[in-house]
Amino acid sequence: MIAINNLTFAYSGQPPIFQDYSLQVDRGEALSIIGPSGCGKTTLLYLLAGVRQPRAGSIFIDDKLISRPRPRSGLVLQDHGLLPWQTVRQNARLGLTIWGFYGSDGRHAPADELLVSAEADQRVDAWLKKLGIDGLRDQYPLQISRGQRQRTAIARTLAMQPDLLMMDEPFSALDAPTREDLQNFIINLHLESDLTYLIVTHDIEVAVLMGKKILVLQKGCNRETQIMDNALYGLMEYRRQNEFLQKCDDLRQLLGSLT
């Protein structure tokens, strides 16, 4: 589904973070991306989302060159990117509102889907309900908790029915029950609908729980990266098994060997 070919990227005036880097991700994959801070985890999501452009090389998603955001890719950033002056419901609807603003032009919005306003409302309300925040629909982001903001951002993305979901540190700063709740939610979504997801994290346990494959980035320039297989991902019971702890240890060692 994703093909990164000979990617080179650097922020202006800084050494490259990726050089001649290639990666393939299959459809239906669940990929954790881990590495020390400054290793380019978030940058990789920006590049895949099409909001940053490579210096050289190319990124294809579904055989289409990514030169701008792709309507069916969903991106949830660490600080949620909610508009503070809009209510939870307005925020959750923002993606569909923007689609409506452009019409189904195939560039900003998918060409194959034209939602009338009432359908968009319904779809947003359904996601708010599924994520358990429909009671907060008229509140503003400053009035709700971090976890609730995270859910709002997820609802906004899921309302656009993405086939690729990219999340940056989605579970950091959430309390344990909220975190497990959201983790289950995303894993179930992935299992039920063949959703491909990429989760950026610095947390070893999150990486092992969520990633069928775990991509390890390093500080400095990434040319070749290591990928760990992790077939038992996704099951909450897995957390309490020895294999889980063993996997975490392996990953910890691998990360340690890179710095």
Added chain:
Amino acid sequence: MSRRLNARAALIGLLMFFAIWQALAWIIHRPIMPSPLQVLPIFGVSLFGNLGVHFLASSARVLAAIGLAVITAVPIGLGLGQIPRINRIFAPLIAIVYPIPKIVFLPVIYVLMGITDISKIFLIALIIFFQILVVVRDEAANLHPELILSVQSLGAGRRALFRYVYFPASLPAVLTALRVSVGTAIAVLFIAEQSLTTYGLGYYIVVETYQVLRYPEMYAGILAMSLLGLVLYFVIYNLELKVNRYRTEEPN
């Protein structure tokens, strides 16, 4: 922006205002300081006659100037705020021009633009323009880059970003700048209306009443000008409260 001014507080303020005025009228006891009891009936009657026409003329000029300033300053401010490279070029120029009292350009504007209403509107718009330009620019520059990226990832191009992010983000600052500059705008209007027109409160106060010693009528004009400032101030203030609702921590 702490509290909404309620009706009771407004009434108390008005009563104090007229009480002090009445006291001054008794103390000074000269024609230049008539009692509000003499002025208010004249004000009430002439606001629906001759004075009303001047009031409308002044209001129209201020509103046109506000409109002109907003539709030019907001896009330019957003542009400068979004594109640091261009902002760096113009920032020193704006810093120098911003504090110049724009009224000194009055003669230049009259000569260049003629003595029609357009030159008066332009002068007032110039004052408001710089106030709005600066706040919109700074507001757009201070927006979190992650917020922009995140909305871009939803498919927003430049037009949608303007409509859903930049414009609503700068709206509170635009209103604050307007509220602060509307007093200066009306002061300049007062001066600009004293010549080269036969309509407007400035003309009414200075030429039609003051120069022919009709002091009570002059005070009716002063009241009308105060009313203009007051109404504009509170309309903007209430809009500000409305667009700032989201900043309150309490659910509403």
